[in-house]
Amino acid sequence: MNTFNASLSPPQTAQPLIDARDLHAYYGQSHVLHGVDLHLMPAETLSLMGRNGMGKTTTLKALLGFVTPRQGSVRILGKPTRKCRPWQVVRRGIGYVPEGRGIFPGINVHEHLIMAARPDAEGRSPWTLERVLDTFPRLAQRLQHDGALLSGGEQQMLSIGRALMTNPRIMILDEATEGLAPLIRDEIWRILGEIKASGIASIIVDKNIDNLLTIADRHLVLVKGSVVFDGDSAEISRDTSLLDTHLGMG
Ligand SMILES: Nc1ncnc2c1ncn2[C@@H]1O[C@H](COP(=O)(O)OP(=O)(O)OP(=O)(O)O)[C@@H](O)[C@H]1O
Numbered sequence: 001m002n003t004f005n006a007s008l009s010p011p012q013t014a015q016p017l018i019d020a021r022d023l024h025a026y027y028g029q030s031h032v033l034h035g036v037d038l039h040l041m042p043a044e045t046l047s048l049m050g051r052n053g054m055g056k057t058t059t060l061k062a063l064l065g066f067v068t069p070r071q072g073s074v075r076i077l078g079k080p081t082r083k084c085r086p087w088q089v090v091r092r093g094i095g096y097v098p099e100g101r102g103i104f105p106g107i108n109v110h111e112h113l114i115m116a117a118r119p120d121a122e123g124r125s126p127w128t129l130e131r132v133l134d135t136f137p138r139l140a141q142r143l144q145h146d147g148a149l150l151s152g153g154e155q156q157m158l159s160i161g162r163a164l165m166t167n168p169r170i171m172i173l174d175e176a177t178e179g180l181a182p183l184i185r186d187e188i189w190r191i192l193g194e195i196k197a198s199g200i201a202s203i204i205v206d207k208n209i210d211n212l213l214t215i216a217d218r219h220l221v222l223v224k225g226s227v228v229f230d231g232d233s234a235e236i237s238r239d240t241s242l243l244d245t246h247l248g249m250g
Helices: 056-064 086-090 109-116 129-135 137-141 152-164 182-197 209-215 233-238 240-247
Strands: 018-027 030-040 045-049 071-076 094-097 170-174 201-205 218-223 226-231
Touching: 018 056, 030 045, 030 056, 030 071, 030 226, 045 056, 045 209, 056 071, 056 086, 056 170, 056 201, 086 094, 094 152, 109 129, 109 152, 129 137, 129 152, 137 152, 152 170, 152 182, 182 201, 182 209, 209 233, 218 233, 218 240, 226 233, 226 240, 233 240
Parallel strands: 045 201, 045 218, 094 170, 170 201
Antiparallel strands: 018 030, 018 071, 218 226
16 A cells, blocks of 8 residues: 555455544544544554654544544444443453553552453453563562552553453554653563564554554554555555655654
8 A cells, every 4th residue: 555545445354343434533623633544453453653743642532432523433343433432432342551641649550450350342351460460570569559659661561451451352552652761662562562462453653663663564644634654564664755754764
């Protein structure tokens, strides 16, 4: 798929987990998304790229129901989400790791994890507390620590661990490694690789393009609320003008 020729519809071979079409979103009078199409296939890792302010977070919020699109549709697991509240959308099997992490003061690590625990739609719980703590040994050492007293990296691990406790089919991560020290970032990318290997589909927003090119199967690039590229890592790597102009990697 080439630049400025974004796909309008997903492949017909399997049902997409997420199928969003022609999303238009506004903040007041400000028209922020201009007809975004986005689909996510089972077990796929999709990156959402673009410079600051291009509409990545708003796209994620439109998928989750935090922002109501004025035009367009979102289907999660084949069912429309129109009129659904965000909690009803995520109950279809989405683990959300928001920008800023969403960790609560006054609640410790153990409580953050167990309050999120639920089985998947088939009643299975592959992600147990034990498995999450095995994946994040740092959290195991800090179980009784208040969320507000954790480092940024620990908070991000807790945010990801909490999302996994919901036994999601889809993980949505906004700014997965923002503001973290290089070693912690590496740790987060390793864990995102494990999540991918476990078969969970993901949408990842992050500023580190090299890591996104390594981990994601497909990439969408947003410019001023429109998708200008939809393709795989080889395709985007060849498109030096796109990388230079829209991602600052020239
Ligand atoms: N709550 C809001 N009210 C008004 N305008 C907003 C609001 N949130 C975002 N915007 C504006 O909408 C546009 C898209 O913002 P959005 O946060 O979706 O972009 P982004 O690509 O995620 O950027 P960043 O990397 O800076 O988070 C920007 O112009 C931003 O200023």
